[in-house]
Amino acid sequence: MEKNKKIVVYGTVLSILVAASLFVYTVYASNMLSYLSSDPKACINCHTMNSAYATWEKSSHKNVAGCVDCHLPVGDVVAKYKSKAIDGWNHSVAFTLNTYENNIQISDDGASRVQANCIRCHASESATLKLNADKYHSGEDGSLETGRKCWECHKYVPHGKVRSLISTPYNLGVKEKMK
Missing domain, CATH: 1.10.3820.10 (Di-heme elbow motif domain)
Known part of the structure; x- marks a missing residue:
């Protein structure tokens, strides 16, 4: 049972890291922060x-x-x-x-x-x-x-x-x- 909890925790952490990485990449690739400017x-x-x-x-x-x-x-x-x-x-x-x-x-x-x-x-x-x-x-x-x-x-x-x-x-x- 303890082993399954560790797998779930690691899977959750990995999923969060992948999602965060995709978000950061999207912000970078789309120049999203530039849209906050008036340039x-x-x-x-x-x-x-x-x-x-x-x-x-x-x-x-x-x-x-x-x-x-x-x-x-x-x-x-x-x-x-x-x-x-x-x-x-x-x-x-x-x-x-x-x-x-x-x-x-x-x-x-x-x-x-x-x-x-x-x-x-x-x-x-x-x-x-x-x-x-x-x-x-x-x-x-x-x-x-x-x-x-x-x-x-x-x-x-x-x-x-x-x-x-x-x-x-x-x-x-x-x-x-x-x-």
Whole structure:
């Protein structure tokens, strides 16, 4: 009986060590800790984001806004990391199971965050938006009555003309490891 207890204990310890080793390897291989940063290079850990990074890198937004500034809530740390966790989970599932489209579409939640950040950053233009509300915009915040988003008119900002895996054919050199 004593011998069986030892086997169970050793088997349990071995199982825990194997599971811990697999977890550490997964954290290392996926650059998981880099996603806690605000560095845009973290977004190109996934090859599908290379074209988005390459087009952003050539845009006017490069010097004023990174991925996090546009795609995540700003000012509320809890909301920011909650969104990061949800997006991270959804991305890891889609990339692991290969269920994403080549031309990745933003989620409704992500689109509302980007819209809020467009309005936040471009608040100085709100006076112009209000002056032209009868022609183009109806909401006091610059939103459109039809629910249209800023990028429906400003569609080439900041990711260029086409966003897909083949839109930037020379982007293969973009991928850089986080240091």
